[in-house]
Structure formats: structure tokens, C-alpha cells
Amino acid sequence: MLNFLFSALGKLLVWLAKQLAKLIALLVTQAVLHPRSSASAGVAAAGVAWLGWQLSLVILGGAFTALSTWKTAHPASFAATVGTWTRTWWHKWWIYRRQWNAVLTACGLSTQVKQVVALPKLRSVRSTPYWDHLVVEMQLGQALGGFVKMSDELRLGFKAQRILMKEARPRLLNVALMQRDPLLETVPASAIPASVEAINWRAVPVGIDEFGDPYTVSLLGGCTSCAGTMGAGKAGLEWNILRAIAPGIAAGLVRPVGIDPKLKELSQARQIFADGDYVGLDTPDLPDATLALLERLVEEMGAANAQDGATGERDFTPRPGRPLTLILIDELAPLLKYWPRRTRDKIEDALGLLLTQGRAAGFIVIGLIQEPTKDVFTLRDLFARRIALRLPTESHTEAALIEKATDYGAACHTIPESLPGLLFSLQEGARSTVRARLGYVTNQDIAELVDYLTPSATVVDLAERKNTVAA
Incomplete structure (x- = not known):
């Protein structure tokens, strides 16, 4: 009986160690891929630990009040700065990074050399009130024509109303996706x-x-x-x-x-x-x-x-x-x-x-x-x-x-x-x-x-x- 209990406990500890290792690897990967967001989250966590949750809550409330006042007094400048940044951050994470691999793989826009499968890289995202502007780096062997052929599939994959593409320079594409029609x-x-x-x-x-x-x-x-x-x-x-x-x-x-x-x-x-x-x-x-x-x-x-x-x-x-x-x-x-x-x-x-x-x-x-x-x-x-x-x-x-x-x-x-x-x-x-x-x-x-x-x-x-x- 004791052998069974020790064996089960050992397996549980090994499983927990594996999950912890995966979590650490995920956090490290995210920190490398998204240094600004990771650094912001780290600074926020350190601030709460150092200042305490009460003072942190007061600072957060003051920042929220200041931003609300700014938006009311000067909506144009608020939209051009804070609005653009938050919209871009959210769209980049939720719409594109989260499902980039799945959508492009389903659209057949991957390349394979021997056993290595590669996808186009999302270099940057910039969001306006109506459009998301993406800079995409194509893989070796890809061309604008292949993306144009799959434009409808890409548009639907990212739930956009319209899509426009043009080549910025060799192997670099500008892709615009309409999220709202003005x-x-x-x-x-x-x-x-x-x-x-x-x-x-x-x-x-x-x-x-x-x-x-x-x-x-x-x-x-x-x-x-x-x-x-x-x-x-x-x-x-x-x-x-x-x-x-x-x-x-x-x-x-x-x-x-x-x-x-x-x-x-x-x-x-x-x-x-x-x-x-x-x-x-x-x-x-x-x-x-x-x-x-x-x-x-x-x-x-x-x-x-x-x-x-x-x-x-x-x-x-x-x-x-x-x-x-x-x-x-x-x-x-x-x-x-x-x-x-x-x-x-x-x-x-x-x-x-x-x-x-x-x-x-x-x-x-x-x-x-x-x-x-x-x-x-x-x-x-x-x-x-x-x-x-x-x-x-x-x-x-x-x-x-x-x-x-x-x-x-x-x-x-x-x-x-x-x-x-x-x-x-x-x-x-x-x-x-x-x-x-x-x-x-x-x-x-x-x-x-x-x-x-x-x-x-x-x-x-x-x-x-x-x-x-x-x-």
C-alpha cells in the first residue's frame, strides 16, 4: 500500500514539475517575443509588491481619472495617442498573434524545406479606428501573388470586412484589414x-x-x-x-x-x-x-x-x-x-x-x-x-x-x-x-x-x- 502511495505521489510531483517547466518556458518565450508588455506586467507586479495594494489602487484610480479628463477635454489627441496604442495592443494580441499560425496554415501559406515548416512572420501591427495595418515578412519561395489568391480566406480568417495588399519591398508585404467601414x-x-x-x-x-x-x-x-x-x-x-x-x-x-x-x-x-x-x-x-x-x-x-x-x-x-x-x-x-x-x-x-x-x-x-x-x-x-x-x-x-x-x-x-x-x-x-x-x-x-x-x-x-x- 505504501509503495502505491509513494509511487502516485512521485508521479504527481513529476507531473507538477513538468507543468511548472512548461509555464516557465512559456513566460520566458512571451518575455522574449513581447518585451514591452512583459516588462509592463513585471513593473506593475513589482509596484504592487513594494507599495502595497491600497496605495497601488489609489495610483490606479488617479491615472484613470487623469485619462478620463484628458479624453473629455481633448478627444482628438487622446484618440491619436492612448486610443491608438491600446487599440493596436489589443488587436495585435487578440486578433493576430493568438491565431496567426492557425489562420495562415489553414490558408496554405506555409513553406516546408525538408522537415522544417515555416510561416510568414508578423513584423508589426498598427490599428486605426477602421483598419489594421500589418507588415508581413514572407518566407523564401513566397510571392505577393500567392497571398492575393488567398486574400478572401485571410480576410475571413481574421473576420475583416475588406483586405488590401501591396509589396512594400522584396519579401515584405503591407496588408490592410478593414475592421469597421467608415x-x-x-x-x-x-x-x-x-x-x-x-x-x-x-x-x-x-x-x-x-x-x-x-x-x-x-x-x-x-x-x-x-x-x-x-x-x-x-x-x-x-x-x-x-x-x-x-x-x-x-x-x-x-x-x-x-x-x-x-x-x-x-x-x-x-x-x-x-x-x-x-x-x-x-x-x-x-x-x-x-x-x-x-x-x-x-x-x-x-x-x-x-x-x-x-x-x-x-x-x-x-x-x-x-x-x-x-x-x-x-x-x-x-x-x-x-x-x-x-x-x-x-x-x-x-x-x-x-x-x-x-x-x-x-x-x-x-x-x-x-x-x-x-x-x-x-x-x-x-x-x-x-x-x-x-x-x-x-x-x-x-x-x-x-x-x-x-x-x-x-x-x-x-x-x-x-x-x-x-x-x-x-x-x-x-x-x-x-x-x-x-x-x-x-x-x-x-x-x-x-x-x-x-x-x-x-x-x-x-x-x-x-x-x-x-x-
């Missing part, structure tokens, strides 16, 4: 700047992108098209642009020109257009009037280019006496497809000249279109920048942007009707897309714009804006 909330209309000096002509804000940063368009260097089905929110582009450059219009640095085939959208702000620079509501023989306006703009553009050629000017910048001529076309389809052929052929010729030669002279076209198919949107390739909102099919998306746009991430056919203004645009110089949402412009926002631009003693007269270009 575009589900309605985006307010662009604010009217306080002055002309606040306008960046190459980055005019019209909404926010999926990272929560301002989404901008350039009014220099090329024309912009915007495609979307009925109710997708295309008009938000032109209204947000007009609001964001309103001081420039008031100061005579921008000459807006409106072509309104639907007789509805731009007519709400007819007062901001000079006489002869708007066709639409109440315009007799609209197709011929549109053609006459475009041909006049082509003549003015030619004269401006000739003048710049004589003076050696190559890059246009809005300035007094040479305003930016912003041509807003609320719907391109009638001009290119549905009006009488004899008229639309000439319109297409005039538009082609403006799209190919207008950049250097400051004649920029913003064209909206509902049906961007190849037989309708014949001038697509002349628009340097293209935006697409909700569209019915993948083929419409590729017709609006570029061939294989869906392969680059433009999922316009998946945008729900409940999210007007949601868009995809091609990222300049890369085979990838930008996802963003236009600001929602209400009737009150349009009325505010019109009131702001109502001629007064401090506003350049509309006719004067037109005459400075014609001169």
Missing part, C-alpha cells in the same frame, strides 16, 4: 472654404475614402468622368466640387459652364452661370444650343492655347484674367447617343477637342453618364480620371473605368441602393482601385452655395468672369 455613414457635403487660399486645385475634397481620409479630385491636369446608374449619386460629384471651389468662383478664378440635358440638376443653381454659359431648362432647341456652346468653348480654348504658345506657358494655373473654365455636363448620353445624329456627331467632335486640348488652357470637363457602355460612352478613353458608382453589371464597370477593372477591385455591381455616393476609382499609376463615398449634398447645401455666389460688392460679376476668358 463609408456606411452618410458623408456630409464638402464645406465651402473660408478663402481662395484654402483651395488646392489639385486636391479638391468631394467626400472621404475608406480609410476615413478626404477623397479628392484634381481640377488641373485632365478631365473627369463619373458613371453610375439612376439614383447612384453622380450629381454629388459636381455639387461637392462647386462647393469646395466656391471662393474661387466668387473671386473670378473659376468660370462654371453648365450643360443640363435632363433640365433638372444644374437648373437649381442657374444663377451661378454667366449669360450664355448654361444650357438646359428653358433653352430652346437644346441640342443645337449645346453644340453652339461647345463650339464657342473650342474657339476660346484655341485662342487661349495660341496665347500661351506665344508666351511660352505650358502649365495652367487659375489666376485673375485667366480663370479655370469648368464645364459640367450633367448627362453625356444624350450628347453622344440619343440626340439627332447630325448634331451629336459635331458635339462629339467638339468634346473630343476639349478633352484632348483643354488641359493646358484650363478648360476642364466633368462629365456624368448613366449608361457607360462602349456604344454610348465613346469618349471614355479621353477622360484622364474616371469614377464609377453603382452599376448593374461587371461589364458596365469595366466600360466605365478600364478593362479588367473588376480584377483590380472595382466592385461597382455589388454596391447596394442604400449607399448612394459609394464609388470606386482607379488609383493613379497602379493596378488597384480607391473606394470612397461622395458627400451627400442636400437642397439646403445647394441653396447655401447659390446664396454664397449671389453677386455683391465683394463678388466678381458673372458676366465679367465670362468676358475675361473671351478677351
